[in-house]
Amino acid sequence: MSATPHPAPVPPSGASTGSRAPAPEPQPLVVRTTRIDPLPADLTALVDLLPDTRPLTWVRRGDGLVGWGEALRLDSFGPGRFADAEAAWRATLDRAVVRDEVRLPGTGPVAFGTFAFDDGAGDHFDGARPEGSLIVPRVVVGRRGDVSWMTTVSPADQLDAPGSEALARTVRETVTSPGRVRFADGAVAARDWPAVVAEGVERIQAGELDKVVLAREVLATTERPVDPRWVLARLAAGYASCWTFSVAGMVGATPELLVRSEKGLVTSRVLAGTIRREPGMSDDDALLHAAQLARSSKDLEEHEYAVRSVARALEPFCSSMNVPDAPFVLHLPNVMHLASDVTAVLDPATHASSLTLAAALHPSAAVCGTPTTAARDLIREIEGIDRSRYAGPVGWVGADGDGEWGIALRSAELGEDPRHVRLFAGCGIVAASDPQAELAESEAKLVPMSWALGGLS
Numbered sequence: 001m002s003a004t005p006h007p008a009p010v011p012p013s014g015a016s017t018g019s020r021a022p023a024p025e026p027q028p029l030v031v032r033t034t035r036i037d038p039l040p041a042d043l044t045a046l047v048d049l050l051p052d053t054r055p056l057t058w059v060r061r062g063d064g065l066v067g068w069g070e071a072l073r074l075d076s077f078g079p080g081r082f083a084d085a086e087a088a089w090r091a092t093l094d095r096a097v098v099r100d101e102v103r104l105p106g107t108g109p110v111a112f113g114t115f116a117f118d119d120g121a122g123d124h125f126d127g128a129r130p131e132g133s134l135i136v137p138r139v140v141v142g143r144r145g146d147v148s149w150m151t152t153v154s155p156a157d158q159l160d161a162p163g164s165e166a167l168a169r170t171v172r173e174t175v176t177s178p179g180r181v182r183f184a185d186g187a188v189a190a191r192d193w194p195a196v197v198a199e200g201v202e203r204i205q206a207g208e209l210d211k212v213v214l215a216r217e218v219l220a221t222t223e224r225p226v227d228p229r230w231v232l233a234r235l236a237a238g239y240a241s242c243w244t245f246s247v248a249g250m251v252g253a254t255p256e257l258l259v260r261s262e263k264g265l266v267t268s269r270v271l272a273g274t275i276r277r278e279p280g281m282s283d284d285d286a287l288l289h290a291a292q293l294a295r296s297s298k299d300l301e302e303h304e305y306a307v308r309s310v311a312r313a314l315e316p317f318c319s320s321m322n323v324p325d326a327p328f329v330l331h332l333p334n335v336m337h338l339a340s341d342v343t344a345v346l347d348p349a350t351h352a353s354s355l356t357l358a359a360a361l362h363p364s365a366a367v368c369g370t371p372t373t374a375a376r377d378l379i380r381e382i383e384g385i386d387r388s389r390y391a392g393p394v395g396w397v398g399a400d401g402d403g404e405w406g407i408a409l410r411s412a413e414l415g416e417d418p419r420h421v422r423l424f425a426g427c428g429i430v431a432a433s434d435p436q437a438e439l440a441e442s443e444a445k446l447v448p449m450s451w452a453l454g455g456l457s
């Protein structure tokens with residue numbers, strides 16, 4: 001199946017939700033990047049620039065990219081969603097006219113992307129909703145340390161030339177809070193979820209598979225429409241070491257980097273194995289918990305599967321690789337994780353882009369299980385929710401193929417009705433997992449999004 005390009009001006013309503021009718025040939029994109037006055041070293045400096053309620057965001061520790069407007073959208077479907085998106089992106093670039101005066105990762109043409117966890121082979125896919133979207137914004141603003149830039153993208157160069165004055169002229173709609181938030185069970189009630197986990201444990205103990213990651217959803221209803229910028233500002237400030245993202249209604253702050261590819265160096269931050277961090281826990285208690293996690297054979301086993309799956313997927317694309325012997329403990333405000341940073345040197349002969357690498361890595365054992373096929377089948381059989389883009393790759397790709405892709409965890413999907421939000425959390429299950437403990441872990445993983453919506457103080 002091929003990717004469907006939707007060129008600006010925005011096509012008639014409905015077309016950007018995945019019509020497979022032949023699309024008109026898009027006009028070449030005209031892309032200009034210029035340095036702007038340095039943005040302050042503020043965790044929310046980038047997200048504070050976003051003018052409207054359809055933000056594109058990839059930010060960590062105040063650095064990253066934000067975008068708005070839609071110069072081009074490339075939707076893709078089914079098992080070929082990554083390859084089709086990549087081919088459409090390359091075809092777009094072949095015809096683009098680019099003037100990049102900054103030449104850093106994230107300057108020049110950039111597409112933000114979000115991809116579904118599953119490839120559409122399951123029963124609950126209707127074939128109308130795209131399983132992959134690459135969006136080329138009309139405006140991108142980026143920051144990397146002392147350097148800030150602005151890129152404008154237009155099919156016909158109708159935009160202002162980029163620059164600090166153009167940015168200052170951007171009109172920003174006021175950001176509003178969602179007001180009161182009510183949470184309710186999703187397709188599987190919280191009290192029923194331990195039984196799903198118990199089924200997973202049983203199947204593992206019966207020898208069908210080694211590990212499966214099972215997820216649940218919570219439905220939030222807000223008093224006022226959710227402005228994603230409200231959520232993004234809170235996540236970027238409260239979870240600064242995570243990658244705060246927003247693409248086509250998928251928002252969150254993920255601690256897990258599926259892959260970064262930059263100038264031949266490939267990095268992946270693998271997480272699996274979790275311990276909750278109680279609110280108000282002292283630093284000493286946190287260290288005790290960290291030590292307990294680092295010694296937990298159940299969590300170390302869960303982690304080992306995830307690291308091995310990443311190393312195996314990267315190997316064909318890399319000339320050398322460093323896989324740490326033991327994980328470190330990553331401290332986040334709500335949880336601590338076992339973490340391993342895998343690094344590798346890209347084999348240039350493979351010409352693999354960051355998107356190709358993300359496709360090869362997905363789904364890792366951190367979000368699916370081991371062996372992959374058995375775990376995915378079991379998820380389809382017993383999980384009972386539509387994961388949609390939760391646990392799928394989310395991030396950005398540039399013109400040279402370099403880019404960053406996270407796993408859409410600690411995330412939520414904003415509904416067509418802007419007062420309805422689906423929050424997700426999942427847990428790695430191995431033979432020694434305790435269903436009630438996994439329920440408590442899933443609650444802890446829901447904290448960032450519930451807090452960002454304003455539902456927790």
Ligand SMILES: C=C(O[C@H]1C=CC=C(C(=O)O)[C@@H]1O)C(=O)O
Pocket residue numbers: 213215256271272273274302337365366367409410424425426427428429445
């Ligand atoms: C599947 C999720 O987390 C994964 C990433 C880190 C730790 C995990 C765990 O310990 O179970 C999960 O594998 C989620 O947050 O929804």
